Amino acid sequence: MSLPHLHGFPVSSLSGEQIASLEEAARLARIDAVTMVAAANSGHPGGAFSSMEMFLSVYGVANLTPENCGSSDRDYVVVSHGHTSAGVYAALAAWGFFDAMEAVSHFRSCGSVFQGHVERDIPGVDWGTGNLGQGLSAGVGFALAQRARGCKGRTYVLMGDGGQTKGQLAEARRMAVKEGLKSLVALVDWNGIQISGNLDAVMPCNLKALWEADGWEVVECDGHSFQALYGALRGAGSGGRPTVLLCRTVMGKNGGAMEGTHEYHGKSPKKDVYEQVIEGLRGDPGILKRALELRSAPFRFTGRKVEPLVPSLDLGNAFTYDGAKMDNRGAFGRALADVGRLNCGKEGRTPLLVFDCDLAPSVMTEEFRKACPSGFVQCGIQEHSTATASGAAAAAGVVSVWADFGVFGIDEVYNQQRLNDINHAGNKTVLTHVGLDVGEDGKTHQCIDYVGLLRNNFGWKLVVPADPNQTDRATRWMLGTPGCICLAMGRSKVEAVVDAHGDPVFAGGYRFEYGRAVRVRQGTMGTIFALGAMTQKALAAAGLLAERGIDVSVWSVSCPLEVDRAALGEACASGYVLTVEDHHAGSGMGAVMALEMVRGGFLASASAPVRFEAMGVTRYGDSGPAAEVYRAMGLSPEGIAEAFVRMRG
Template sequence: MENNLPSLRNFPVEALSDEDVKLLDNAARKARIDAVTMVSLAGSGHPAGSLSSMEMYLATYGVANLTPENCNDTDRDYIVVSHGHTSPGAYATLATWGFFEPLDAVANFRLCSSPFQGHVERNVPGIDWGSGNLGQGLAAGVGFALAQKARNNGGRVFVVMGDGEQTKGQVAEARRIAVKEGLSNITALIDYNHIQISGRTEDVMPVDVRSLWEADGWGVLECDGHSFAEIYAALRDAVNDDVPTVIICHTQMGKGISFMEGIPDYHGKAPSKDQYAEAMKELGGDLEYLEKAKSLRGNPMPVGRKIVPNSNNLVYGEPRQYDSETKTDNRSAFGNALADVGALNYKKEDKTPLLVFDCDLAGSVKTADFAKKCPEWFIQTGIQEHATATVAGAASVAGAVSVWADFGVFGLSEAYNQQRLNDINKTNLKLVLTHVGLDVGEDGMTHQSIDYVGLLRNTFGWKLIVPADPNQTDRATRWAIKEAGNVCLAMGRSKLPVLTDEEGKPIFGEDYTFEYGQAVKVRDGKDGAIFALGAMTGKALEAWEILREKGLNFKLFSVATPLAIDTAALREACDTGVVISVEDHHYHNGLGVSIALAMAEERLSAAFMPLGVHSYGASGKSEEVMKQMKLDAASIASQAEECCKGRA
């Protein structure tokens, strides 16, 4: 698509000329026609905010080094649309700057299977983040800025926001991270039109926007949000500042259409047929444009760009070997492997940056050694889990490998929505959860993460690994860093024995290579089969010994991937007639459910008993809490024996 717009990229002039402004004003008028036509044809959407943001959109995409040619590259400028419901404005802007033909978006807005969804998504060229919920965009921008800073490529980040989302806590968290990390390469713009869905922002939840940003250390500029000359000047000043800068753009909701201006109803309301005609009259549009778009709706359906998780070129090193005399915790094995990989790659020009995020828990989650060896790749964000989840996810799609280690109840249970959006955005995050299951012991039920398998089951892209001992943890850690896409590594806090075969050789030692979806046979037998989740393998092995003394020989499988069941192992297990799952996880949504579902899908049958957590745990030593849940070795053996009797 050709246009006669002035070149704004990288600020070629100090100030816009009158002719430049005239051309841009006309482009904004046409873009408003596109945006209103989209909403009218779809019969739903958010027109008024799209109109108030239009000049912000056009100016920001104009100055940024983000083009149809480089939008799939890593080293460039990034733009985050935080108020993603104003997608008509974003799509109209992208069409104006040549990312696709205007009618592609106008005709197919909010159409099933179209890339032009009601909220912006990454499969539209030029959209760098699917923002979804309000309040997430600034954190995504901070992640992009951290990645570009680590890559040392001069890339800048712009975040376009709404005023209603300024009250959200995640925005404040992201502001503080940006200042702490010295991200002068990020600029935010706020569409300050004073209106949100329920009315005026001052009535819904009053907030002093300028003071909030100033208090957190941001530079603050203000401008007329409908003046291209003022927005351009503010953007130029902002990118040349040595601090993160926000531009408060004073705008009018529904700008350009008289019956929408300043009216909260049109935040999310499509105009009627008569109102559309009035809007086109005021904007100088042609009523036939709507009919033309209607005739092209889904014919043909536009194809969005394909988003795939990033890969990396890190060196992963050789696994450490923990012998049978060693007793350490899985989290320490993770920390050792992470530090090994970091040291091998730190600040080497040809290597992908490996950014490790921490929320004030480095000593507990074992990232402190990495921090010492790779200080510029270690990002301390404080107790700010919601922003950190998004920051780490976004950094992983902008040229970095992201590892975030946190307690299970914080990194996933607390930040579930952020991890869901990371899944939708196809990020490349390595989420390491420690202190999962009942292994937190005395910290009690608030800290016992017994739902992490079930939460990740709700997603479609996350992989989950629950290693059984330090050797498997080391190998799983290196595999996760190498693997493209979102991977969660979950472990408890207690020291564990190195698992060995009946000859005393480490099962996950020198001859073992981690393979996602593989259940490892720890012991063989014919009277039944036990599938143990991760660290519960040790308890199950103790139970196996008790059962053998009673004359019952069970197969024992160690399962590290509860969301990817090894069907070959399951068939072998079902042939015994008795299958038992063991986990210190909610028994209604963990390993047992995965096994039951796999048995149904594979049309396998056996007497099946899922052993797991049936209630929130007490505060006490881990061993005591396990025993209370009947997950100690003696209880596991007793229940397995009863299952065998029931079959007979």
């Protein structure tokens, strides 16, 4: 069967022959989709059937092919209702992305790329979606990246109707209109049924009014008519606004007993229902037997390996701070603006987008905004959508930076950041105001769990710089390094960390290296590891200990998720190891090091017993000046020194 070439809308309307070809493709794709679900004995056939014409139409008109799906300058397609994956795979197979039988036989099979929800391992899938309501935010990110790259392509986002009441969707709708993203086209599978029953019974909403209220061009069309879909897609964006197609569909369309019911929203049909569906589609029920025979065979199709962007940037020269106190966030903002000026609008450089949620003066991105206004995206107080949009933008070929307070940038949007990790997005998140350093703002704003939250993921890198010098160098490193990276810092001004001679440790020939701890004081009677800006307090504690005749080494740790094994080995040899951090004591750097000591064999190989203690936040903090809050938590220099003395017995 040959499908018509529809990329770029070559005709004003479809011919009878083209429609017949597409309808035949839909018939065969439904057979493939329901057989996938039956072979796996799990899946979501109802939505796959109701969205089928939408999938085939979008993948048909989009400038997205097996040949260009790995490049950045093209159209993007996001399937937000990712549970309809059987329909997505069937449609992609129809357009030649892979052999349909590979998906049919290995759908939801352990180790197969054809997972239960769509993932980027499949060519043609631009964003891995699990939780409903996040796809439009990803579409916003893709459209922003296209604009920044000077690409004229479109972004298509397909969604179910059940998730339309989610708050993140409203955030994304507003972002799209505010940014004037007329290249963004959304399609809603409006079948009126979700997993618990009728849409209006579960959570009623005026779907059309929601989109109109946020300023979208709203078009209603028959979601099972290729002619109607083609015409609506062709005209999308002509009004200068983002467009949504509310596609009237039937749950389980052409699925016999599956049609018009919520029963098969997430349920595999039994043998008799499956055979009835296949016969109604004029198919051969024997395809299921062949699929089951192939299911135990080795996978022939292994998908693609998604790699984050390798930026092309002039990172400039680091600034040095050796005088008055300065906050780390200020050093970050100055370095960011410097890199922006060196690269914004320059031929051959990767575009740089900085996202803000109404906090630019506090997170220090104002200087970048003034230097590179076209690269600054003001999102308002809409953290959930911003987290996803910034990740998708990074996946679409820009260096994407989102700066926010710790409790907003990771605590509030943990799931979004988890999906950024799963998608290998490569976004950069900058957390300011972390730890007890927020002081007066109190326990709701003291982000004391960011290390533990990022530790739960498998791809995120985390950098907690000690002073403005290290912050500047870590910022430039982050901007030029692939992958999801978080830079975290407090609010207060700090002194530059200096060595025993008074020279800045993180200046001169220092070069930031991920995972490497830096010894800032040499001692022989024990070791203190300090996270980030706690280094200054640890150094002060070392001074107090020296007055008592206890000579300790102090190591500054900026990468709590990556243990410096050489430094830990030296510390264990000293016999006493104390970790100090402005973080939950049970889930941060100390916990990571303790596990590494056991798992890495440090305790077994030590020539003498090793005493270990992890100091950190042990309760929600008080509201007051930061120094007093630290003291109340036992994390003042005096408290650290006393803890070390107690540990030594």
